[in-house]
Amino acid sequence: MKPSIPKGTxxxxxxxxxxxxxxxxxxxxxxxxxxxxxxxTPAMETLGTLMGKYGEEGDKxxxxxxxxxxxxxxxxxxxxxERNSLRLAAKLCEKGLRYDLTVPFARYVVMHREExxxxxxxxxxxxxxxxxxxxxxxxxxxxQFDGDIVGSDSLLNEVELMQIVDTVxxxxxxxVQIKINxxxxxxGIAEVIGxxxxxxxxxxxxxxxxxxxxxxxxxxxxxxxxxxxxxxxxQPIISLEGTNDEKLNTIAEVLxxxxxxxxxxxxxxxxxxxxxxLGLKNEIQLDLTLARGLNYYTGAIFEVKALDVQIGSITGGxxxxxxxxxFGMPGISGxxxxxxxxxxxxxxxxxxxxxKDATNGTQLLFINFGEKETAYCLPSVAKARExxxxxxxxxxxxxxxxxxxxxxxxQIPFVALAGENEMAAxxxxxxxxxxxxxxxxxxxxxIKTILA
Amino acid sequence: MKPSIPKGTxxxxxxxxxxxxxxxxxxxxxxxxxxxxxxxTPAMETLGTLMGKYGEEGDKxxxxxxxxxxxxxxxxxxxxxERNSLRLAAKLCEKGLRYDLTVPFARYVVMHREExxxxxxxxxxxxxxxxxxxxxxxxxxxxQFDGDIVGSDSLLNEVELMQIVDTVxxxxxxxVQIKINxxxxxxGIAEVIGxxxxxxxxxxxxxxxxxxxxxxxxxxxxxxxxxxxxxxxxQPIISLEGTNDEKLNTIAEVLxxxxxxxxxxxxxxxxxxxxxxLGLKNEIQLDLTLARGLNYYTGAIFEVKALDVQIGSITGGxxxxxxxxxFGMPGISGxxxxxxxxxxxxxxxxxxxxxKDATNGTQLLFINFGEKETAYCLPSVAKARExxxxxxxxxxxxxxxxxxxxxxxxQIPFVALAGENEMAAxxxxxxxxxxxxxxxxxxxxxIKTILA
Numbered sequence: 042m043k044p045s046i047p048k049g050t051x052x053x054x055x056x057x058x059x060x061x062x063x064x065x066x067x068x069x070x071x072x073x074x075x076x077x078x079x080x081x082t083p084a085m086e087t088l089g090t091l092m093g094k095y096g097e098e099g100d101k102x103x104x105x106x107x108x109x110x111x112x113x114x115x116x117x118x119x120x121x122x123e124r125n126s127l128r129l130a131a132k133l134c135e136k137g138l139r140y141d142l143t144v145p146f147a148r149y150v151v152m153h154r155e156e157x158x159x160x161x162x163x164x165x166x167x168x169x170x171x172x173x174x175x176x177x178x179x180x181x182x183x184x185q186f187d188g189d190i191v192g193s194d195s196l197l198n199e200v201e202l203m204q205i206v207d208t209v210x211x212x213x214x215x216x217v218q219i220k221i222n223x224x225x226x227x228x229g230i231a232e233v234i235g236x237x238x239x240x241x242x243x244x245x246x247x248x249x250x251x252x253x254x255x256x257x258x259x260x261x262x263x264x265x266x267x268x269x270x271x272x273x274x275x276q277p278i279i280s281l282e283g284t285n286d287e288k289l290n291t292i293a294e295v296l297x298x299x300x301x302x303x304x305x306x307x308x309x310x311x312x313x314x315x316x317x318x319l320g321l322k323n324e325i326q327l328d329l330t331l332a333r334g335l336n337y338y339t340g341a342i343f344e345v346k347a348l349d350v351q352i353g354s355i356t357g358g359x360x361x362x363x364x365x366x367x368f369g370m371p372g373i374s375g376x377x378x379x380x381x382x383x384x385x386x387x388x389x390x391x392x393x394x395x396x397k398d399a400t401n402g403t404q405l406l407f408i409n410f411g412e413k414e415t416a417y418c419l420p421s422v423a424k425a426r427e428x429x430x431x432x433x434x435x436x437x438x439x440x441x442x443x444x445x446x447x448x449x450x451x452q453i454p455f456v457a458l459a460g461e462n463e464m465a466a467x468x469x470x471x472x473x474x475x476x477x478x479x480x481x482x483x484x485x486x487x488i489k490t491i492l493a
Numbered sequence: 494m495k496p497s498i499p500k501g502t503x504x505x506x507x508x509x510x511x512x513x514x515x516x517x518x519x520x521x522x523x524x525x526x527x528x529x530x531x532x533x534t535p536a537m538e539t540l541g542t543l544m545g546k547y548g549e550e551g552d553k554x555x556x557x558x559x560x561x562x563x564x565x566x567x568x569x570x571x572x573x574x575e576r577n578s579l580r581l582a583a584k585l586c587e588k589g590l591r592y593d594l595t596v597p598f599a600r601y602v603v604m605h606r607e608e609x610x611x612x613x614x615x616x617x618x619x620x621x622x623x624x625x626x627x628x629x630x631x632x633x634x635x636x637q638f639d640g641d642i643v644g645s646d647s648l649l650n651e652v653e654l655m656q657i658v659d660t661v662x663x664x665x666x667x668x669v670q671i672k673i674n675x676x677x678x679x680x681g682i683a684e685v686i687g688x689x690x691x692x693x694x695x696x697x698x699x700x701x702x703x704x705x706x707x708x709x710x711x712x713x714x715x716x717x718x719x720x721x722x723x724x725x726x727x728q729p730i731i732s733l734e735g736t737n738d739e740k741l742n743t744i745a746e747v748l749x750x751x752x753x754x755x756x757x758x759x760x761x762x763x764x765x766x767x768x769x770x771l772g773l774k775n776e777i778q779l780d781l782t783l784a785r786g787l788n789y790y791t792g793a794i795f796e797v798k799a800l801d802v803q804i805g806s807i808t809g810g811x812x813x814x815x816x817x818x819x820f821g822m823p824g825i826s827g828x829x830x831x832x833x834x835x836x837x838x839x840x841x842x843x844x845x846x847x848x849k850d851a852t853n854g855t856q857l858l859f860i861n862f863g864e865k866e867t868a869y870c871l872p873s874v875a876k877a878r879e880x881x882x883x884x885x886x887x888x889x890x891x892x893x894x895x896x897x898x899x900x901x902x903x904q905i906p907f908v909a910l911a912g913e914n915e916m917a918a919x920x921x922x923x924x925x926x927x928x929x930x931x932x933x934x935x936x937x938x939x940i941k942t943i944l945a
Binding site: 045053136190420 | 514889
């Protein structure tokens with residue numbers, strides 16, 4: 042029997058884990074610098090919590106967990122005979138696997154509101170599961186790393202999230218472009234061209250500008266039922282160029298008659314102006330074609346792209362004004378970002394920008410020549426560990442060659458050994474695996490050498 | 494609609510996460526000190542990997558995941574009508590949730606053997622799921638933190654695992670007793686009393702000595718079909734007292750005719766003697782009544798108990814000689830331990846032995862008096878963060894009282910504020926929340942004060 046793992050899932054090797062931990066730790070440290078606190082929620086949520094939150098397509102992509110025990114006891118023969126997969130699933134299963142971190146977070150806030158001090162700034166890094174068709178870079182089990190602030194509608198939160206993004210990618214050594222837009226501006230645009238009800242169609246079309254070009258966007262708008270006049274009015278907005286300030290000035294004129302639109306301009310201006318005084322390391326660009334999950338966001342929208350690697354958005358987020366409303370707790374505004382850890386992993390691999398010590402491996406290996414030599418070495422092994430050095434002693438007294446190839450495979454930089462001579466001298470031979478240099482020294486000197 | 498979470502699962506609050514992270518990080522650091530490397534495996538495994546590995550009871554406790562899409566398409570009307578829960582589940586589901594970390598690790602070793610350098614020392618900390626009846630201290634989602642060495646039958650591995658256990662609990666500040674036994678000794682005992690085939694019954698009975706007392710143990714042995722003579726022969730073993738050396742000497746005499754038994758004595762002697770030269774901080778005790786999952790272990794068995802808290806075993810493990818055999822790869826010996834993280838969490842809570850800085854919270858909060866004051870503060874906020882200080886600025890300019898109670902709730906030790914006077918002086922007022930002391934100083938002085 043040849044074992045396998047479910048398609049779309051992955052094992053992570055020590056080297057992959059070391060790199061992923063570096064990514065997780067870096068993001069975590071920055072969140073903590075901004076006063077965010079970690080929470081975790083269960084892998085399984087009730088289907089009542091999950092269903093209907095991600096659209097019809099999302100409901101289908103939920104992994105459902107079969108009720109334990111006699112899961113058929115509540116199912117009538119008629120229901121079975123009907124063979125309706127979706128309806129029957131609701132009888133067979135009452136739990137599903139987490140689909141994202143946002144809905145569980147909303148559920149968390151509602152269930153724990155009594156103990157929460159608002160504004161609540163939380164980060165959460167956990168896997169999520171989707172029964173999507175697996176393909177390159179798309180998995181059925183993947184990781185999200187979300188940060189959200191709920192219970193405050195201050196735009197300072199948007200400012201801080203942009204600072205967090207900027208700091209994280211600076212620490213990674215990855216050059217990014219941060220794109221920002223505002224749902225209220227999009228609403229305003231739809232209003233002033235007299236197509237408020239078509240806002241979704243319009244933004245879906247505009248969102249494709251990069252991929253399909255202006256002519257095709259206009260064609261799509263026509264197919265969506267926009268008049269030539271309306272499309273004409275949209276042109277200066279779609280093709281808007283210039284600095285962020287220039288764009289904002291232009292758009293403020295266009296949106297002069299839309300209260301909502303002007304509010305969006307004002308919000309965006311505050312965010313960009315404040316960030317200007319703080320001096321981000323990466324460019325932040327106003328992009329009116331940025332849409333992202335419109336049904337959801339109500340204010341600022343952001344997205345991050347890597348400048349030196351061809352890959353989709355690696356981080357995104359925005360302001361939502363009624364996330365907890367679905368669980369009966371209205372009036373809580375929130376804003377958040379989600380780091381796409383799997384894509385960031387790909388980007389850091391492509392640019393090879395992991396620090397050397399990220400792998401955190403063994404620093405010193407003691408060779409095993411047999412029982413007597415091992416007994417001689419063990420106190421030194423313990424001493425090295427007490428000094429904080431990651432130390433191994435090869436457990437079996439096999440051929441020297443095998444032990445050395447173990448050291449090479451694990452990229453261990455120092456090897457220590459003791460035979461008759463070393464034991465007589467109460468010392469050890471230390472070999473620097475990079476230079477090949479050998480020296481007969483005491484364990485204290487070895488520790489000093491390695492920690493130097 | 495009032496949201497809830499599946500029974501037996503938990504949300505973890507920021508404070509709980511901080512404590513859990515302290516536990517995970519401490520164990521992780523010790524594993525790394527010994528050259529262990531982290532891996533992760535998917536939450537879902539194929540049912541082919543999981544089924545039949547945990548006994549009949551275990552199969553029932555597996556959470557099974559409904560096939561996605563039209564999961565009924567492969568089920569005949571007859572199979573549905575039969576209403577056999579177990580048989581039908583095999584048709585409806587081909588994946589299940591991880592039940593422990595050991596079987597996925599065996600599967601990992603087999604699937605990745607080409608890339609592994611043996612001996613392979615891995616640690617893994619991930620949740621596992623069991624459809625057990627939830628009760629106090631028993632959850633349906635809980636965490637395991639396993640360390641294993643495979644591909645080496647050297648007893649040095651057992652020695653190092655005991656050192657790891659000793660170091661971990663020393664770092665926690667928790668006094669423990671480490672118990673050790675050896676499956677070969679148990680086999681030897683069954684052999685010399687002429688009841689080799691009754692080894693499971695014997696160890697199950699002896700294992701209960703602490704709970705039910707000697708008389709009841711003997712009664713149970715009689716019920717298991719042991720003769721009075723056999724039970725008589727067992728008495729010196731069950732009631733064995735004295736130092737580890739004394740116990741080993743006695744048992745060696747008893748087992749004089751059992752080759753396997755003597756091998757077990759020799760192995761135990763080596764482990765204990767070597768540990769004696771290394772000087773553990775906690776007591777290690779030979780306990781012949783220690784059995785633990787007999788079908789599984791083939792050599793040393795260990796278990797750890799907290800001395801100052803009444804709770805079951807908090808860590809356990811042992812040597813297994815054929816873990817990967819179930820996946821078609823025989824001859825790989827391994828030895829491992831599993832830290833029971835949820836129980837360790839309970840122990841550390843009971844003894845209140847978390848270090849003060851374990852929570853890693855916000856160190857400095859800037860009060861928000863309005864737009865002008867905030868603009869004045871923001872560069873100082875950035876400066877504090879650059880210095881590595883966990884810093885927040887309250888996002889909304891609400892009442893001072895609300896902001897101060899936020900600081901109190903999050904136990905933030907320092908609060909900074911700036912009004913007309915501070916801005917005129919190009920300084921800030923720093924309030925020490927513990928002493929109540931206030932001083933008008935520069936941001937550089939604030940940073941120095943907090944980092945001091």
